[in-house]
Amino acid sequence: MEQKQINIKDKLPTHKAPASMWDRIEQQLDALNKEVLNISIASKLPNYTAPSLFDRIVPPAKTKNISLIWLQLAASIILLVGLGFGFKQFKNRTKTQITYTVENNTNKTIKSEIELSNIDADFNEVLSYNCQTKPKVCQMPDYKELQKQLEDIEREEQNLKQALKQYKSPEIEMHLIRITNDKLKIENYILNLFS
Amino acid sequence: MIVKRNKNELTLIKRCLNNERLAQMHLFNKYKDAMYTLIYRITANPNDAEDALQEAFVNVFMKLDTFKGDSTLGAWIKTICVRTALRKNKTNFKYEDITDFDNESEQLIDENMTGEAIEKAILNLDDGYRTVFLLIEVEGYKHKEVAEMLSISEGTSKSQLFHAKKHLQKQLKHIYF
Numbered sequence: 001m002e003q004k005q006i007n008i009k010d011k012l013p014t015h016k017a018p019a020s021m022w023d024r025i026e027q028q029l030d031a032l033n034k035e036v037l038n039i040s041i042a043s044k045l046p047n048y049t050a051p052s053l054f055d056r057i058v059p060p061a062k063t064k065n066i067s068l069i070w071l072q073l074a075a076s077i078i079l080l081v082g083l084g085f086g087f088k089q090f091k092n093r094t095k096t097q098i099t100y101t102v103e104n105n106t107n108k109t110i111k112s113e114i115e116l117s118n119i120d121a122d123f124n125e126v127l128s129y130n131c132q133t134k135p136k137v138c139q140m141p142d143y144k145e146l147q148k149q150l151e152d153i154e155r156e157e158q159n160l161k162q163a164l165k166q167y168k169s170p171e172i173e174m175h176l177i178r179i180t181n182d183k184l185k186i187e188n189y190i191l192n193l194f195s
Numbered sequence: 196m197i198v199k200r201n202k203n204e205l206t207l208i209k210r211c212l213n214n215e216r217l218a219q220m221h222l223f224n225k226y227k228d229a230m231y232t233l234i235y236r237i238t239a240n241p242n243d244a245e246d247a248l249q250e251a252f253v254n255v256f257m258k259l260d261t262f263k264g265d266s267t268l269g270a271w272i273k274t275i276c277v278r279t280a281l282r283k284n285k286t287n288f289k290y291e292d293i294t295d296f297d298n299e300s301e302q303l304i305d306e307n308m309t310g311e312a313i314e315k316a317i318l319n320l321d322d323g324y325r326t327v328f329l330l331i332e333v334e335g336y337k338h339k340e341v342a343e344m345l346s347i348s349e350g351t352s353k354s355q356l357f358h359a360k361k362h363l364q365k366q367l368k369h370i371y372f
Contacts, residue, residue, distance in 0.1 A: 008303070009333045011310045012317075017231035018245055022220055028253050033214070145221055189217055 019156045020178040023185070123187050130194045137193050146190050153183045204268060211259055223252055226269060230276045236329050237280040239318045244280070251279040277330065277344060284322050303332075303360060308367060316366040324359035331356055 131138040160176045210218030230251065235244040254275050262271055304313055317325060326345070330336045331352075336344070338352045345352070 006302075006304055006306065008313065009335075011304060011308070012232075012236075012314050012333065013310045014228060015232045015235050017227040017248060021227065021231075021245065021248060022223055024249050025223065025252050025256075026216065026220075028249065029219070029256060032253070032257065142217060142221070145224065146217075149220075149224065189220075 019153055020175065020182055023178060023182045026185075127190065130191070134194055140193065143190065143193055146186055146193075150183065150186050150190070153179060153186060157183060208259065208262070208268065211256060219256055222255075226272055227252075229269075230272065233273065233329075233334065234276055234280040236314070236317065236333070237277065237326055238283050239322075239325065243283045247279045247283050248276070251276045254279065273334070274344075277334075281326065281345065284326065303363060304367070308370075312370055313367070316363055316370070319366060320359055320362055323355050324362060327352055327355035328359035328363065 137143055157176065157179050160172055160179060164172045164176060207218055207222055211222055227248070231244060231248050234247045234251070235241060238244045238247060251272075255272055258275075262268065266274075317328065320328065327341060330341045330344070331338065338349045338356075341347075341352045342349045347355075
């Protein structure tokens, strides 16, 4: 009887790459790019040969002593002036009074302005506002891909938060910090699409 | 060999070459799970697999300008991932004479076996057997290509595969019969 050929690859399970992996790769790429940039700048700059001026660099011993005396004198003067100023400030301090008043703000329109400019404004609110004003951006493949990434990362963040409640392990905590950083990066990428 | 490439892939490569982070992230997201799965199976260790995946993709982005397009981008990335994973393994191959090729045509798996059980049996194989088995039977490489990748002879590659299959059959029989 002829046996049905089974493709082993189709049978095997697939595994998901860790969510924080992109962050690690990006950090390494940044470091490498910086290194390359430094090397290329350094190689482009001209090199000079130092002139032989050793005698001029090391002055005779006598001159050195005189300049040292002047330096000591200058330091003493600065110290005296400083002490005098400090004493004067101390005397004035007793005369100083601090007053403060409370002012009520009755202008309601300021509240909405603050809400718009508040840097802690909810990301989703900002995003829905941006999608209303620039709907084309929200149809872009880049936007959709980033949204998908954000959903995945938020799911993982929730799972980690749950796990942290149960186990309180520092490793989970570290992982959660990484994930949150990744999430902020992706949110930043999304917001940059609108600029 | 001329490989047909779609416009989106070409644009993505160009953007990656311009060091656009977003494009690089898209490229990574496109292949990350498949490559992680491949690397994990070769290294049989999640920590090594993570390190190798990171190293491989950093290499992909740093060497993308050398991609000539004589294979698909996926195949090119896969080769980098395989080579990186192999460096983690540091496998030593021992040549063993093959006297019996009858098992070559024998069915290794059947429909009743679960993927998890098959994978567990594969991961239990010795590094050398597992690597050759995965590259040939799962990833579809030829003995010649595997021999070149692992710096071994084609004969060694064949003998490793033969023994890998024998060991695998033994393990799966133990589980299922």
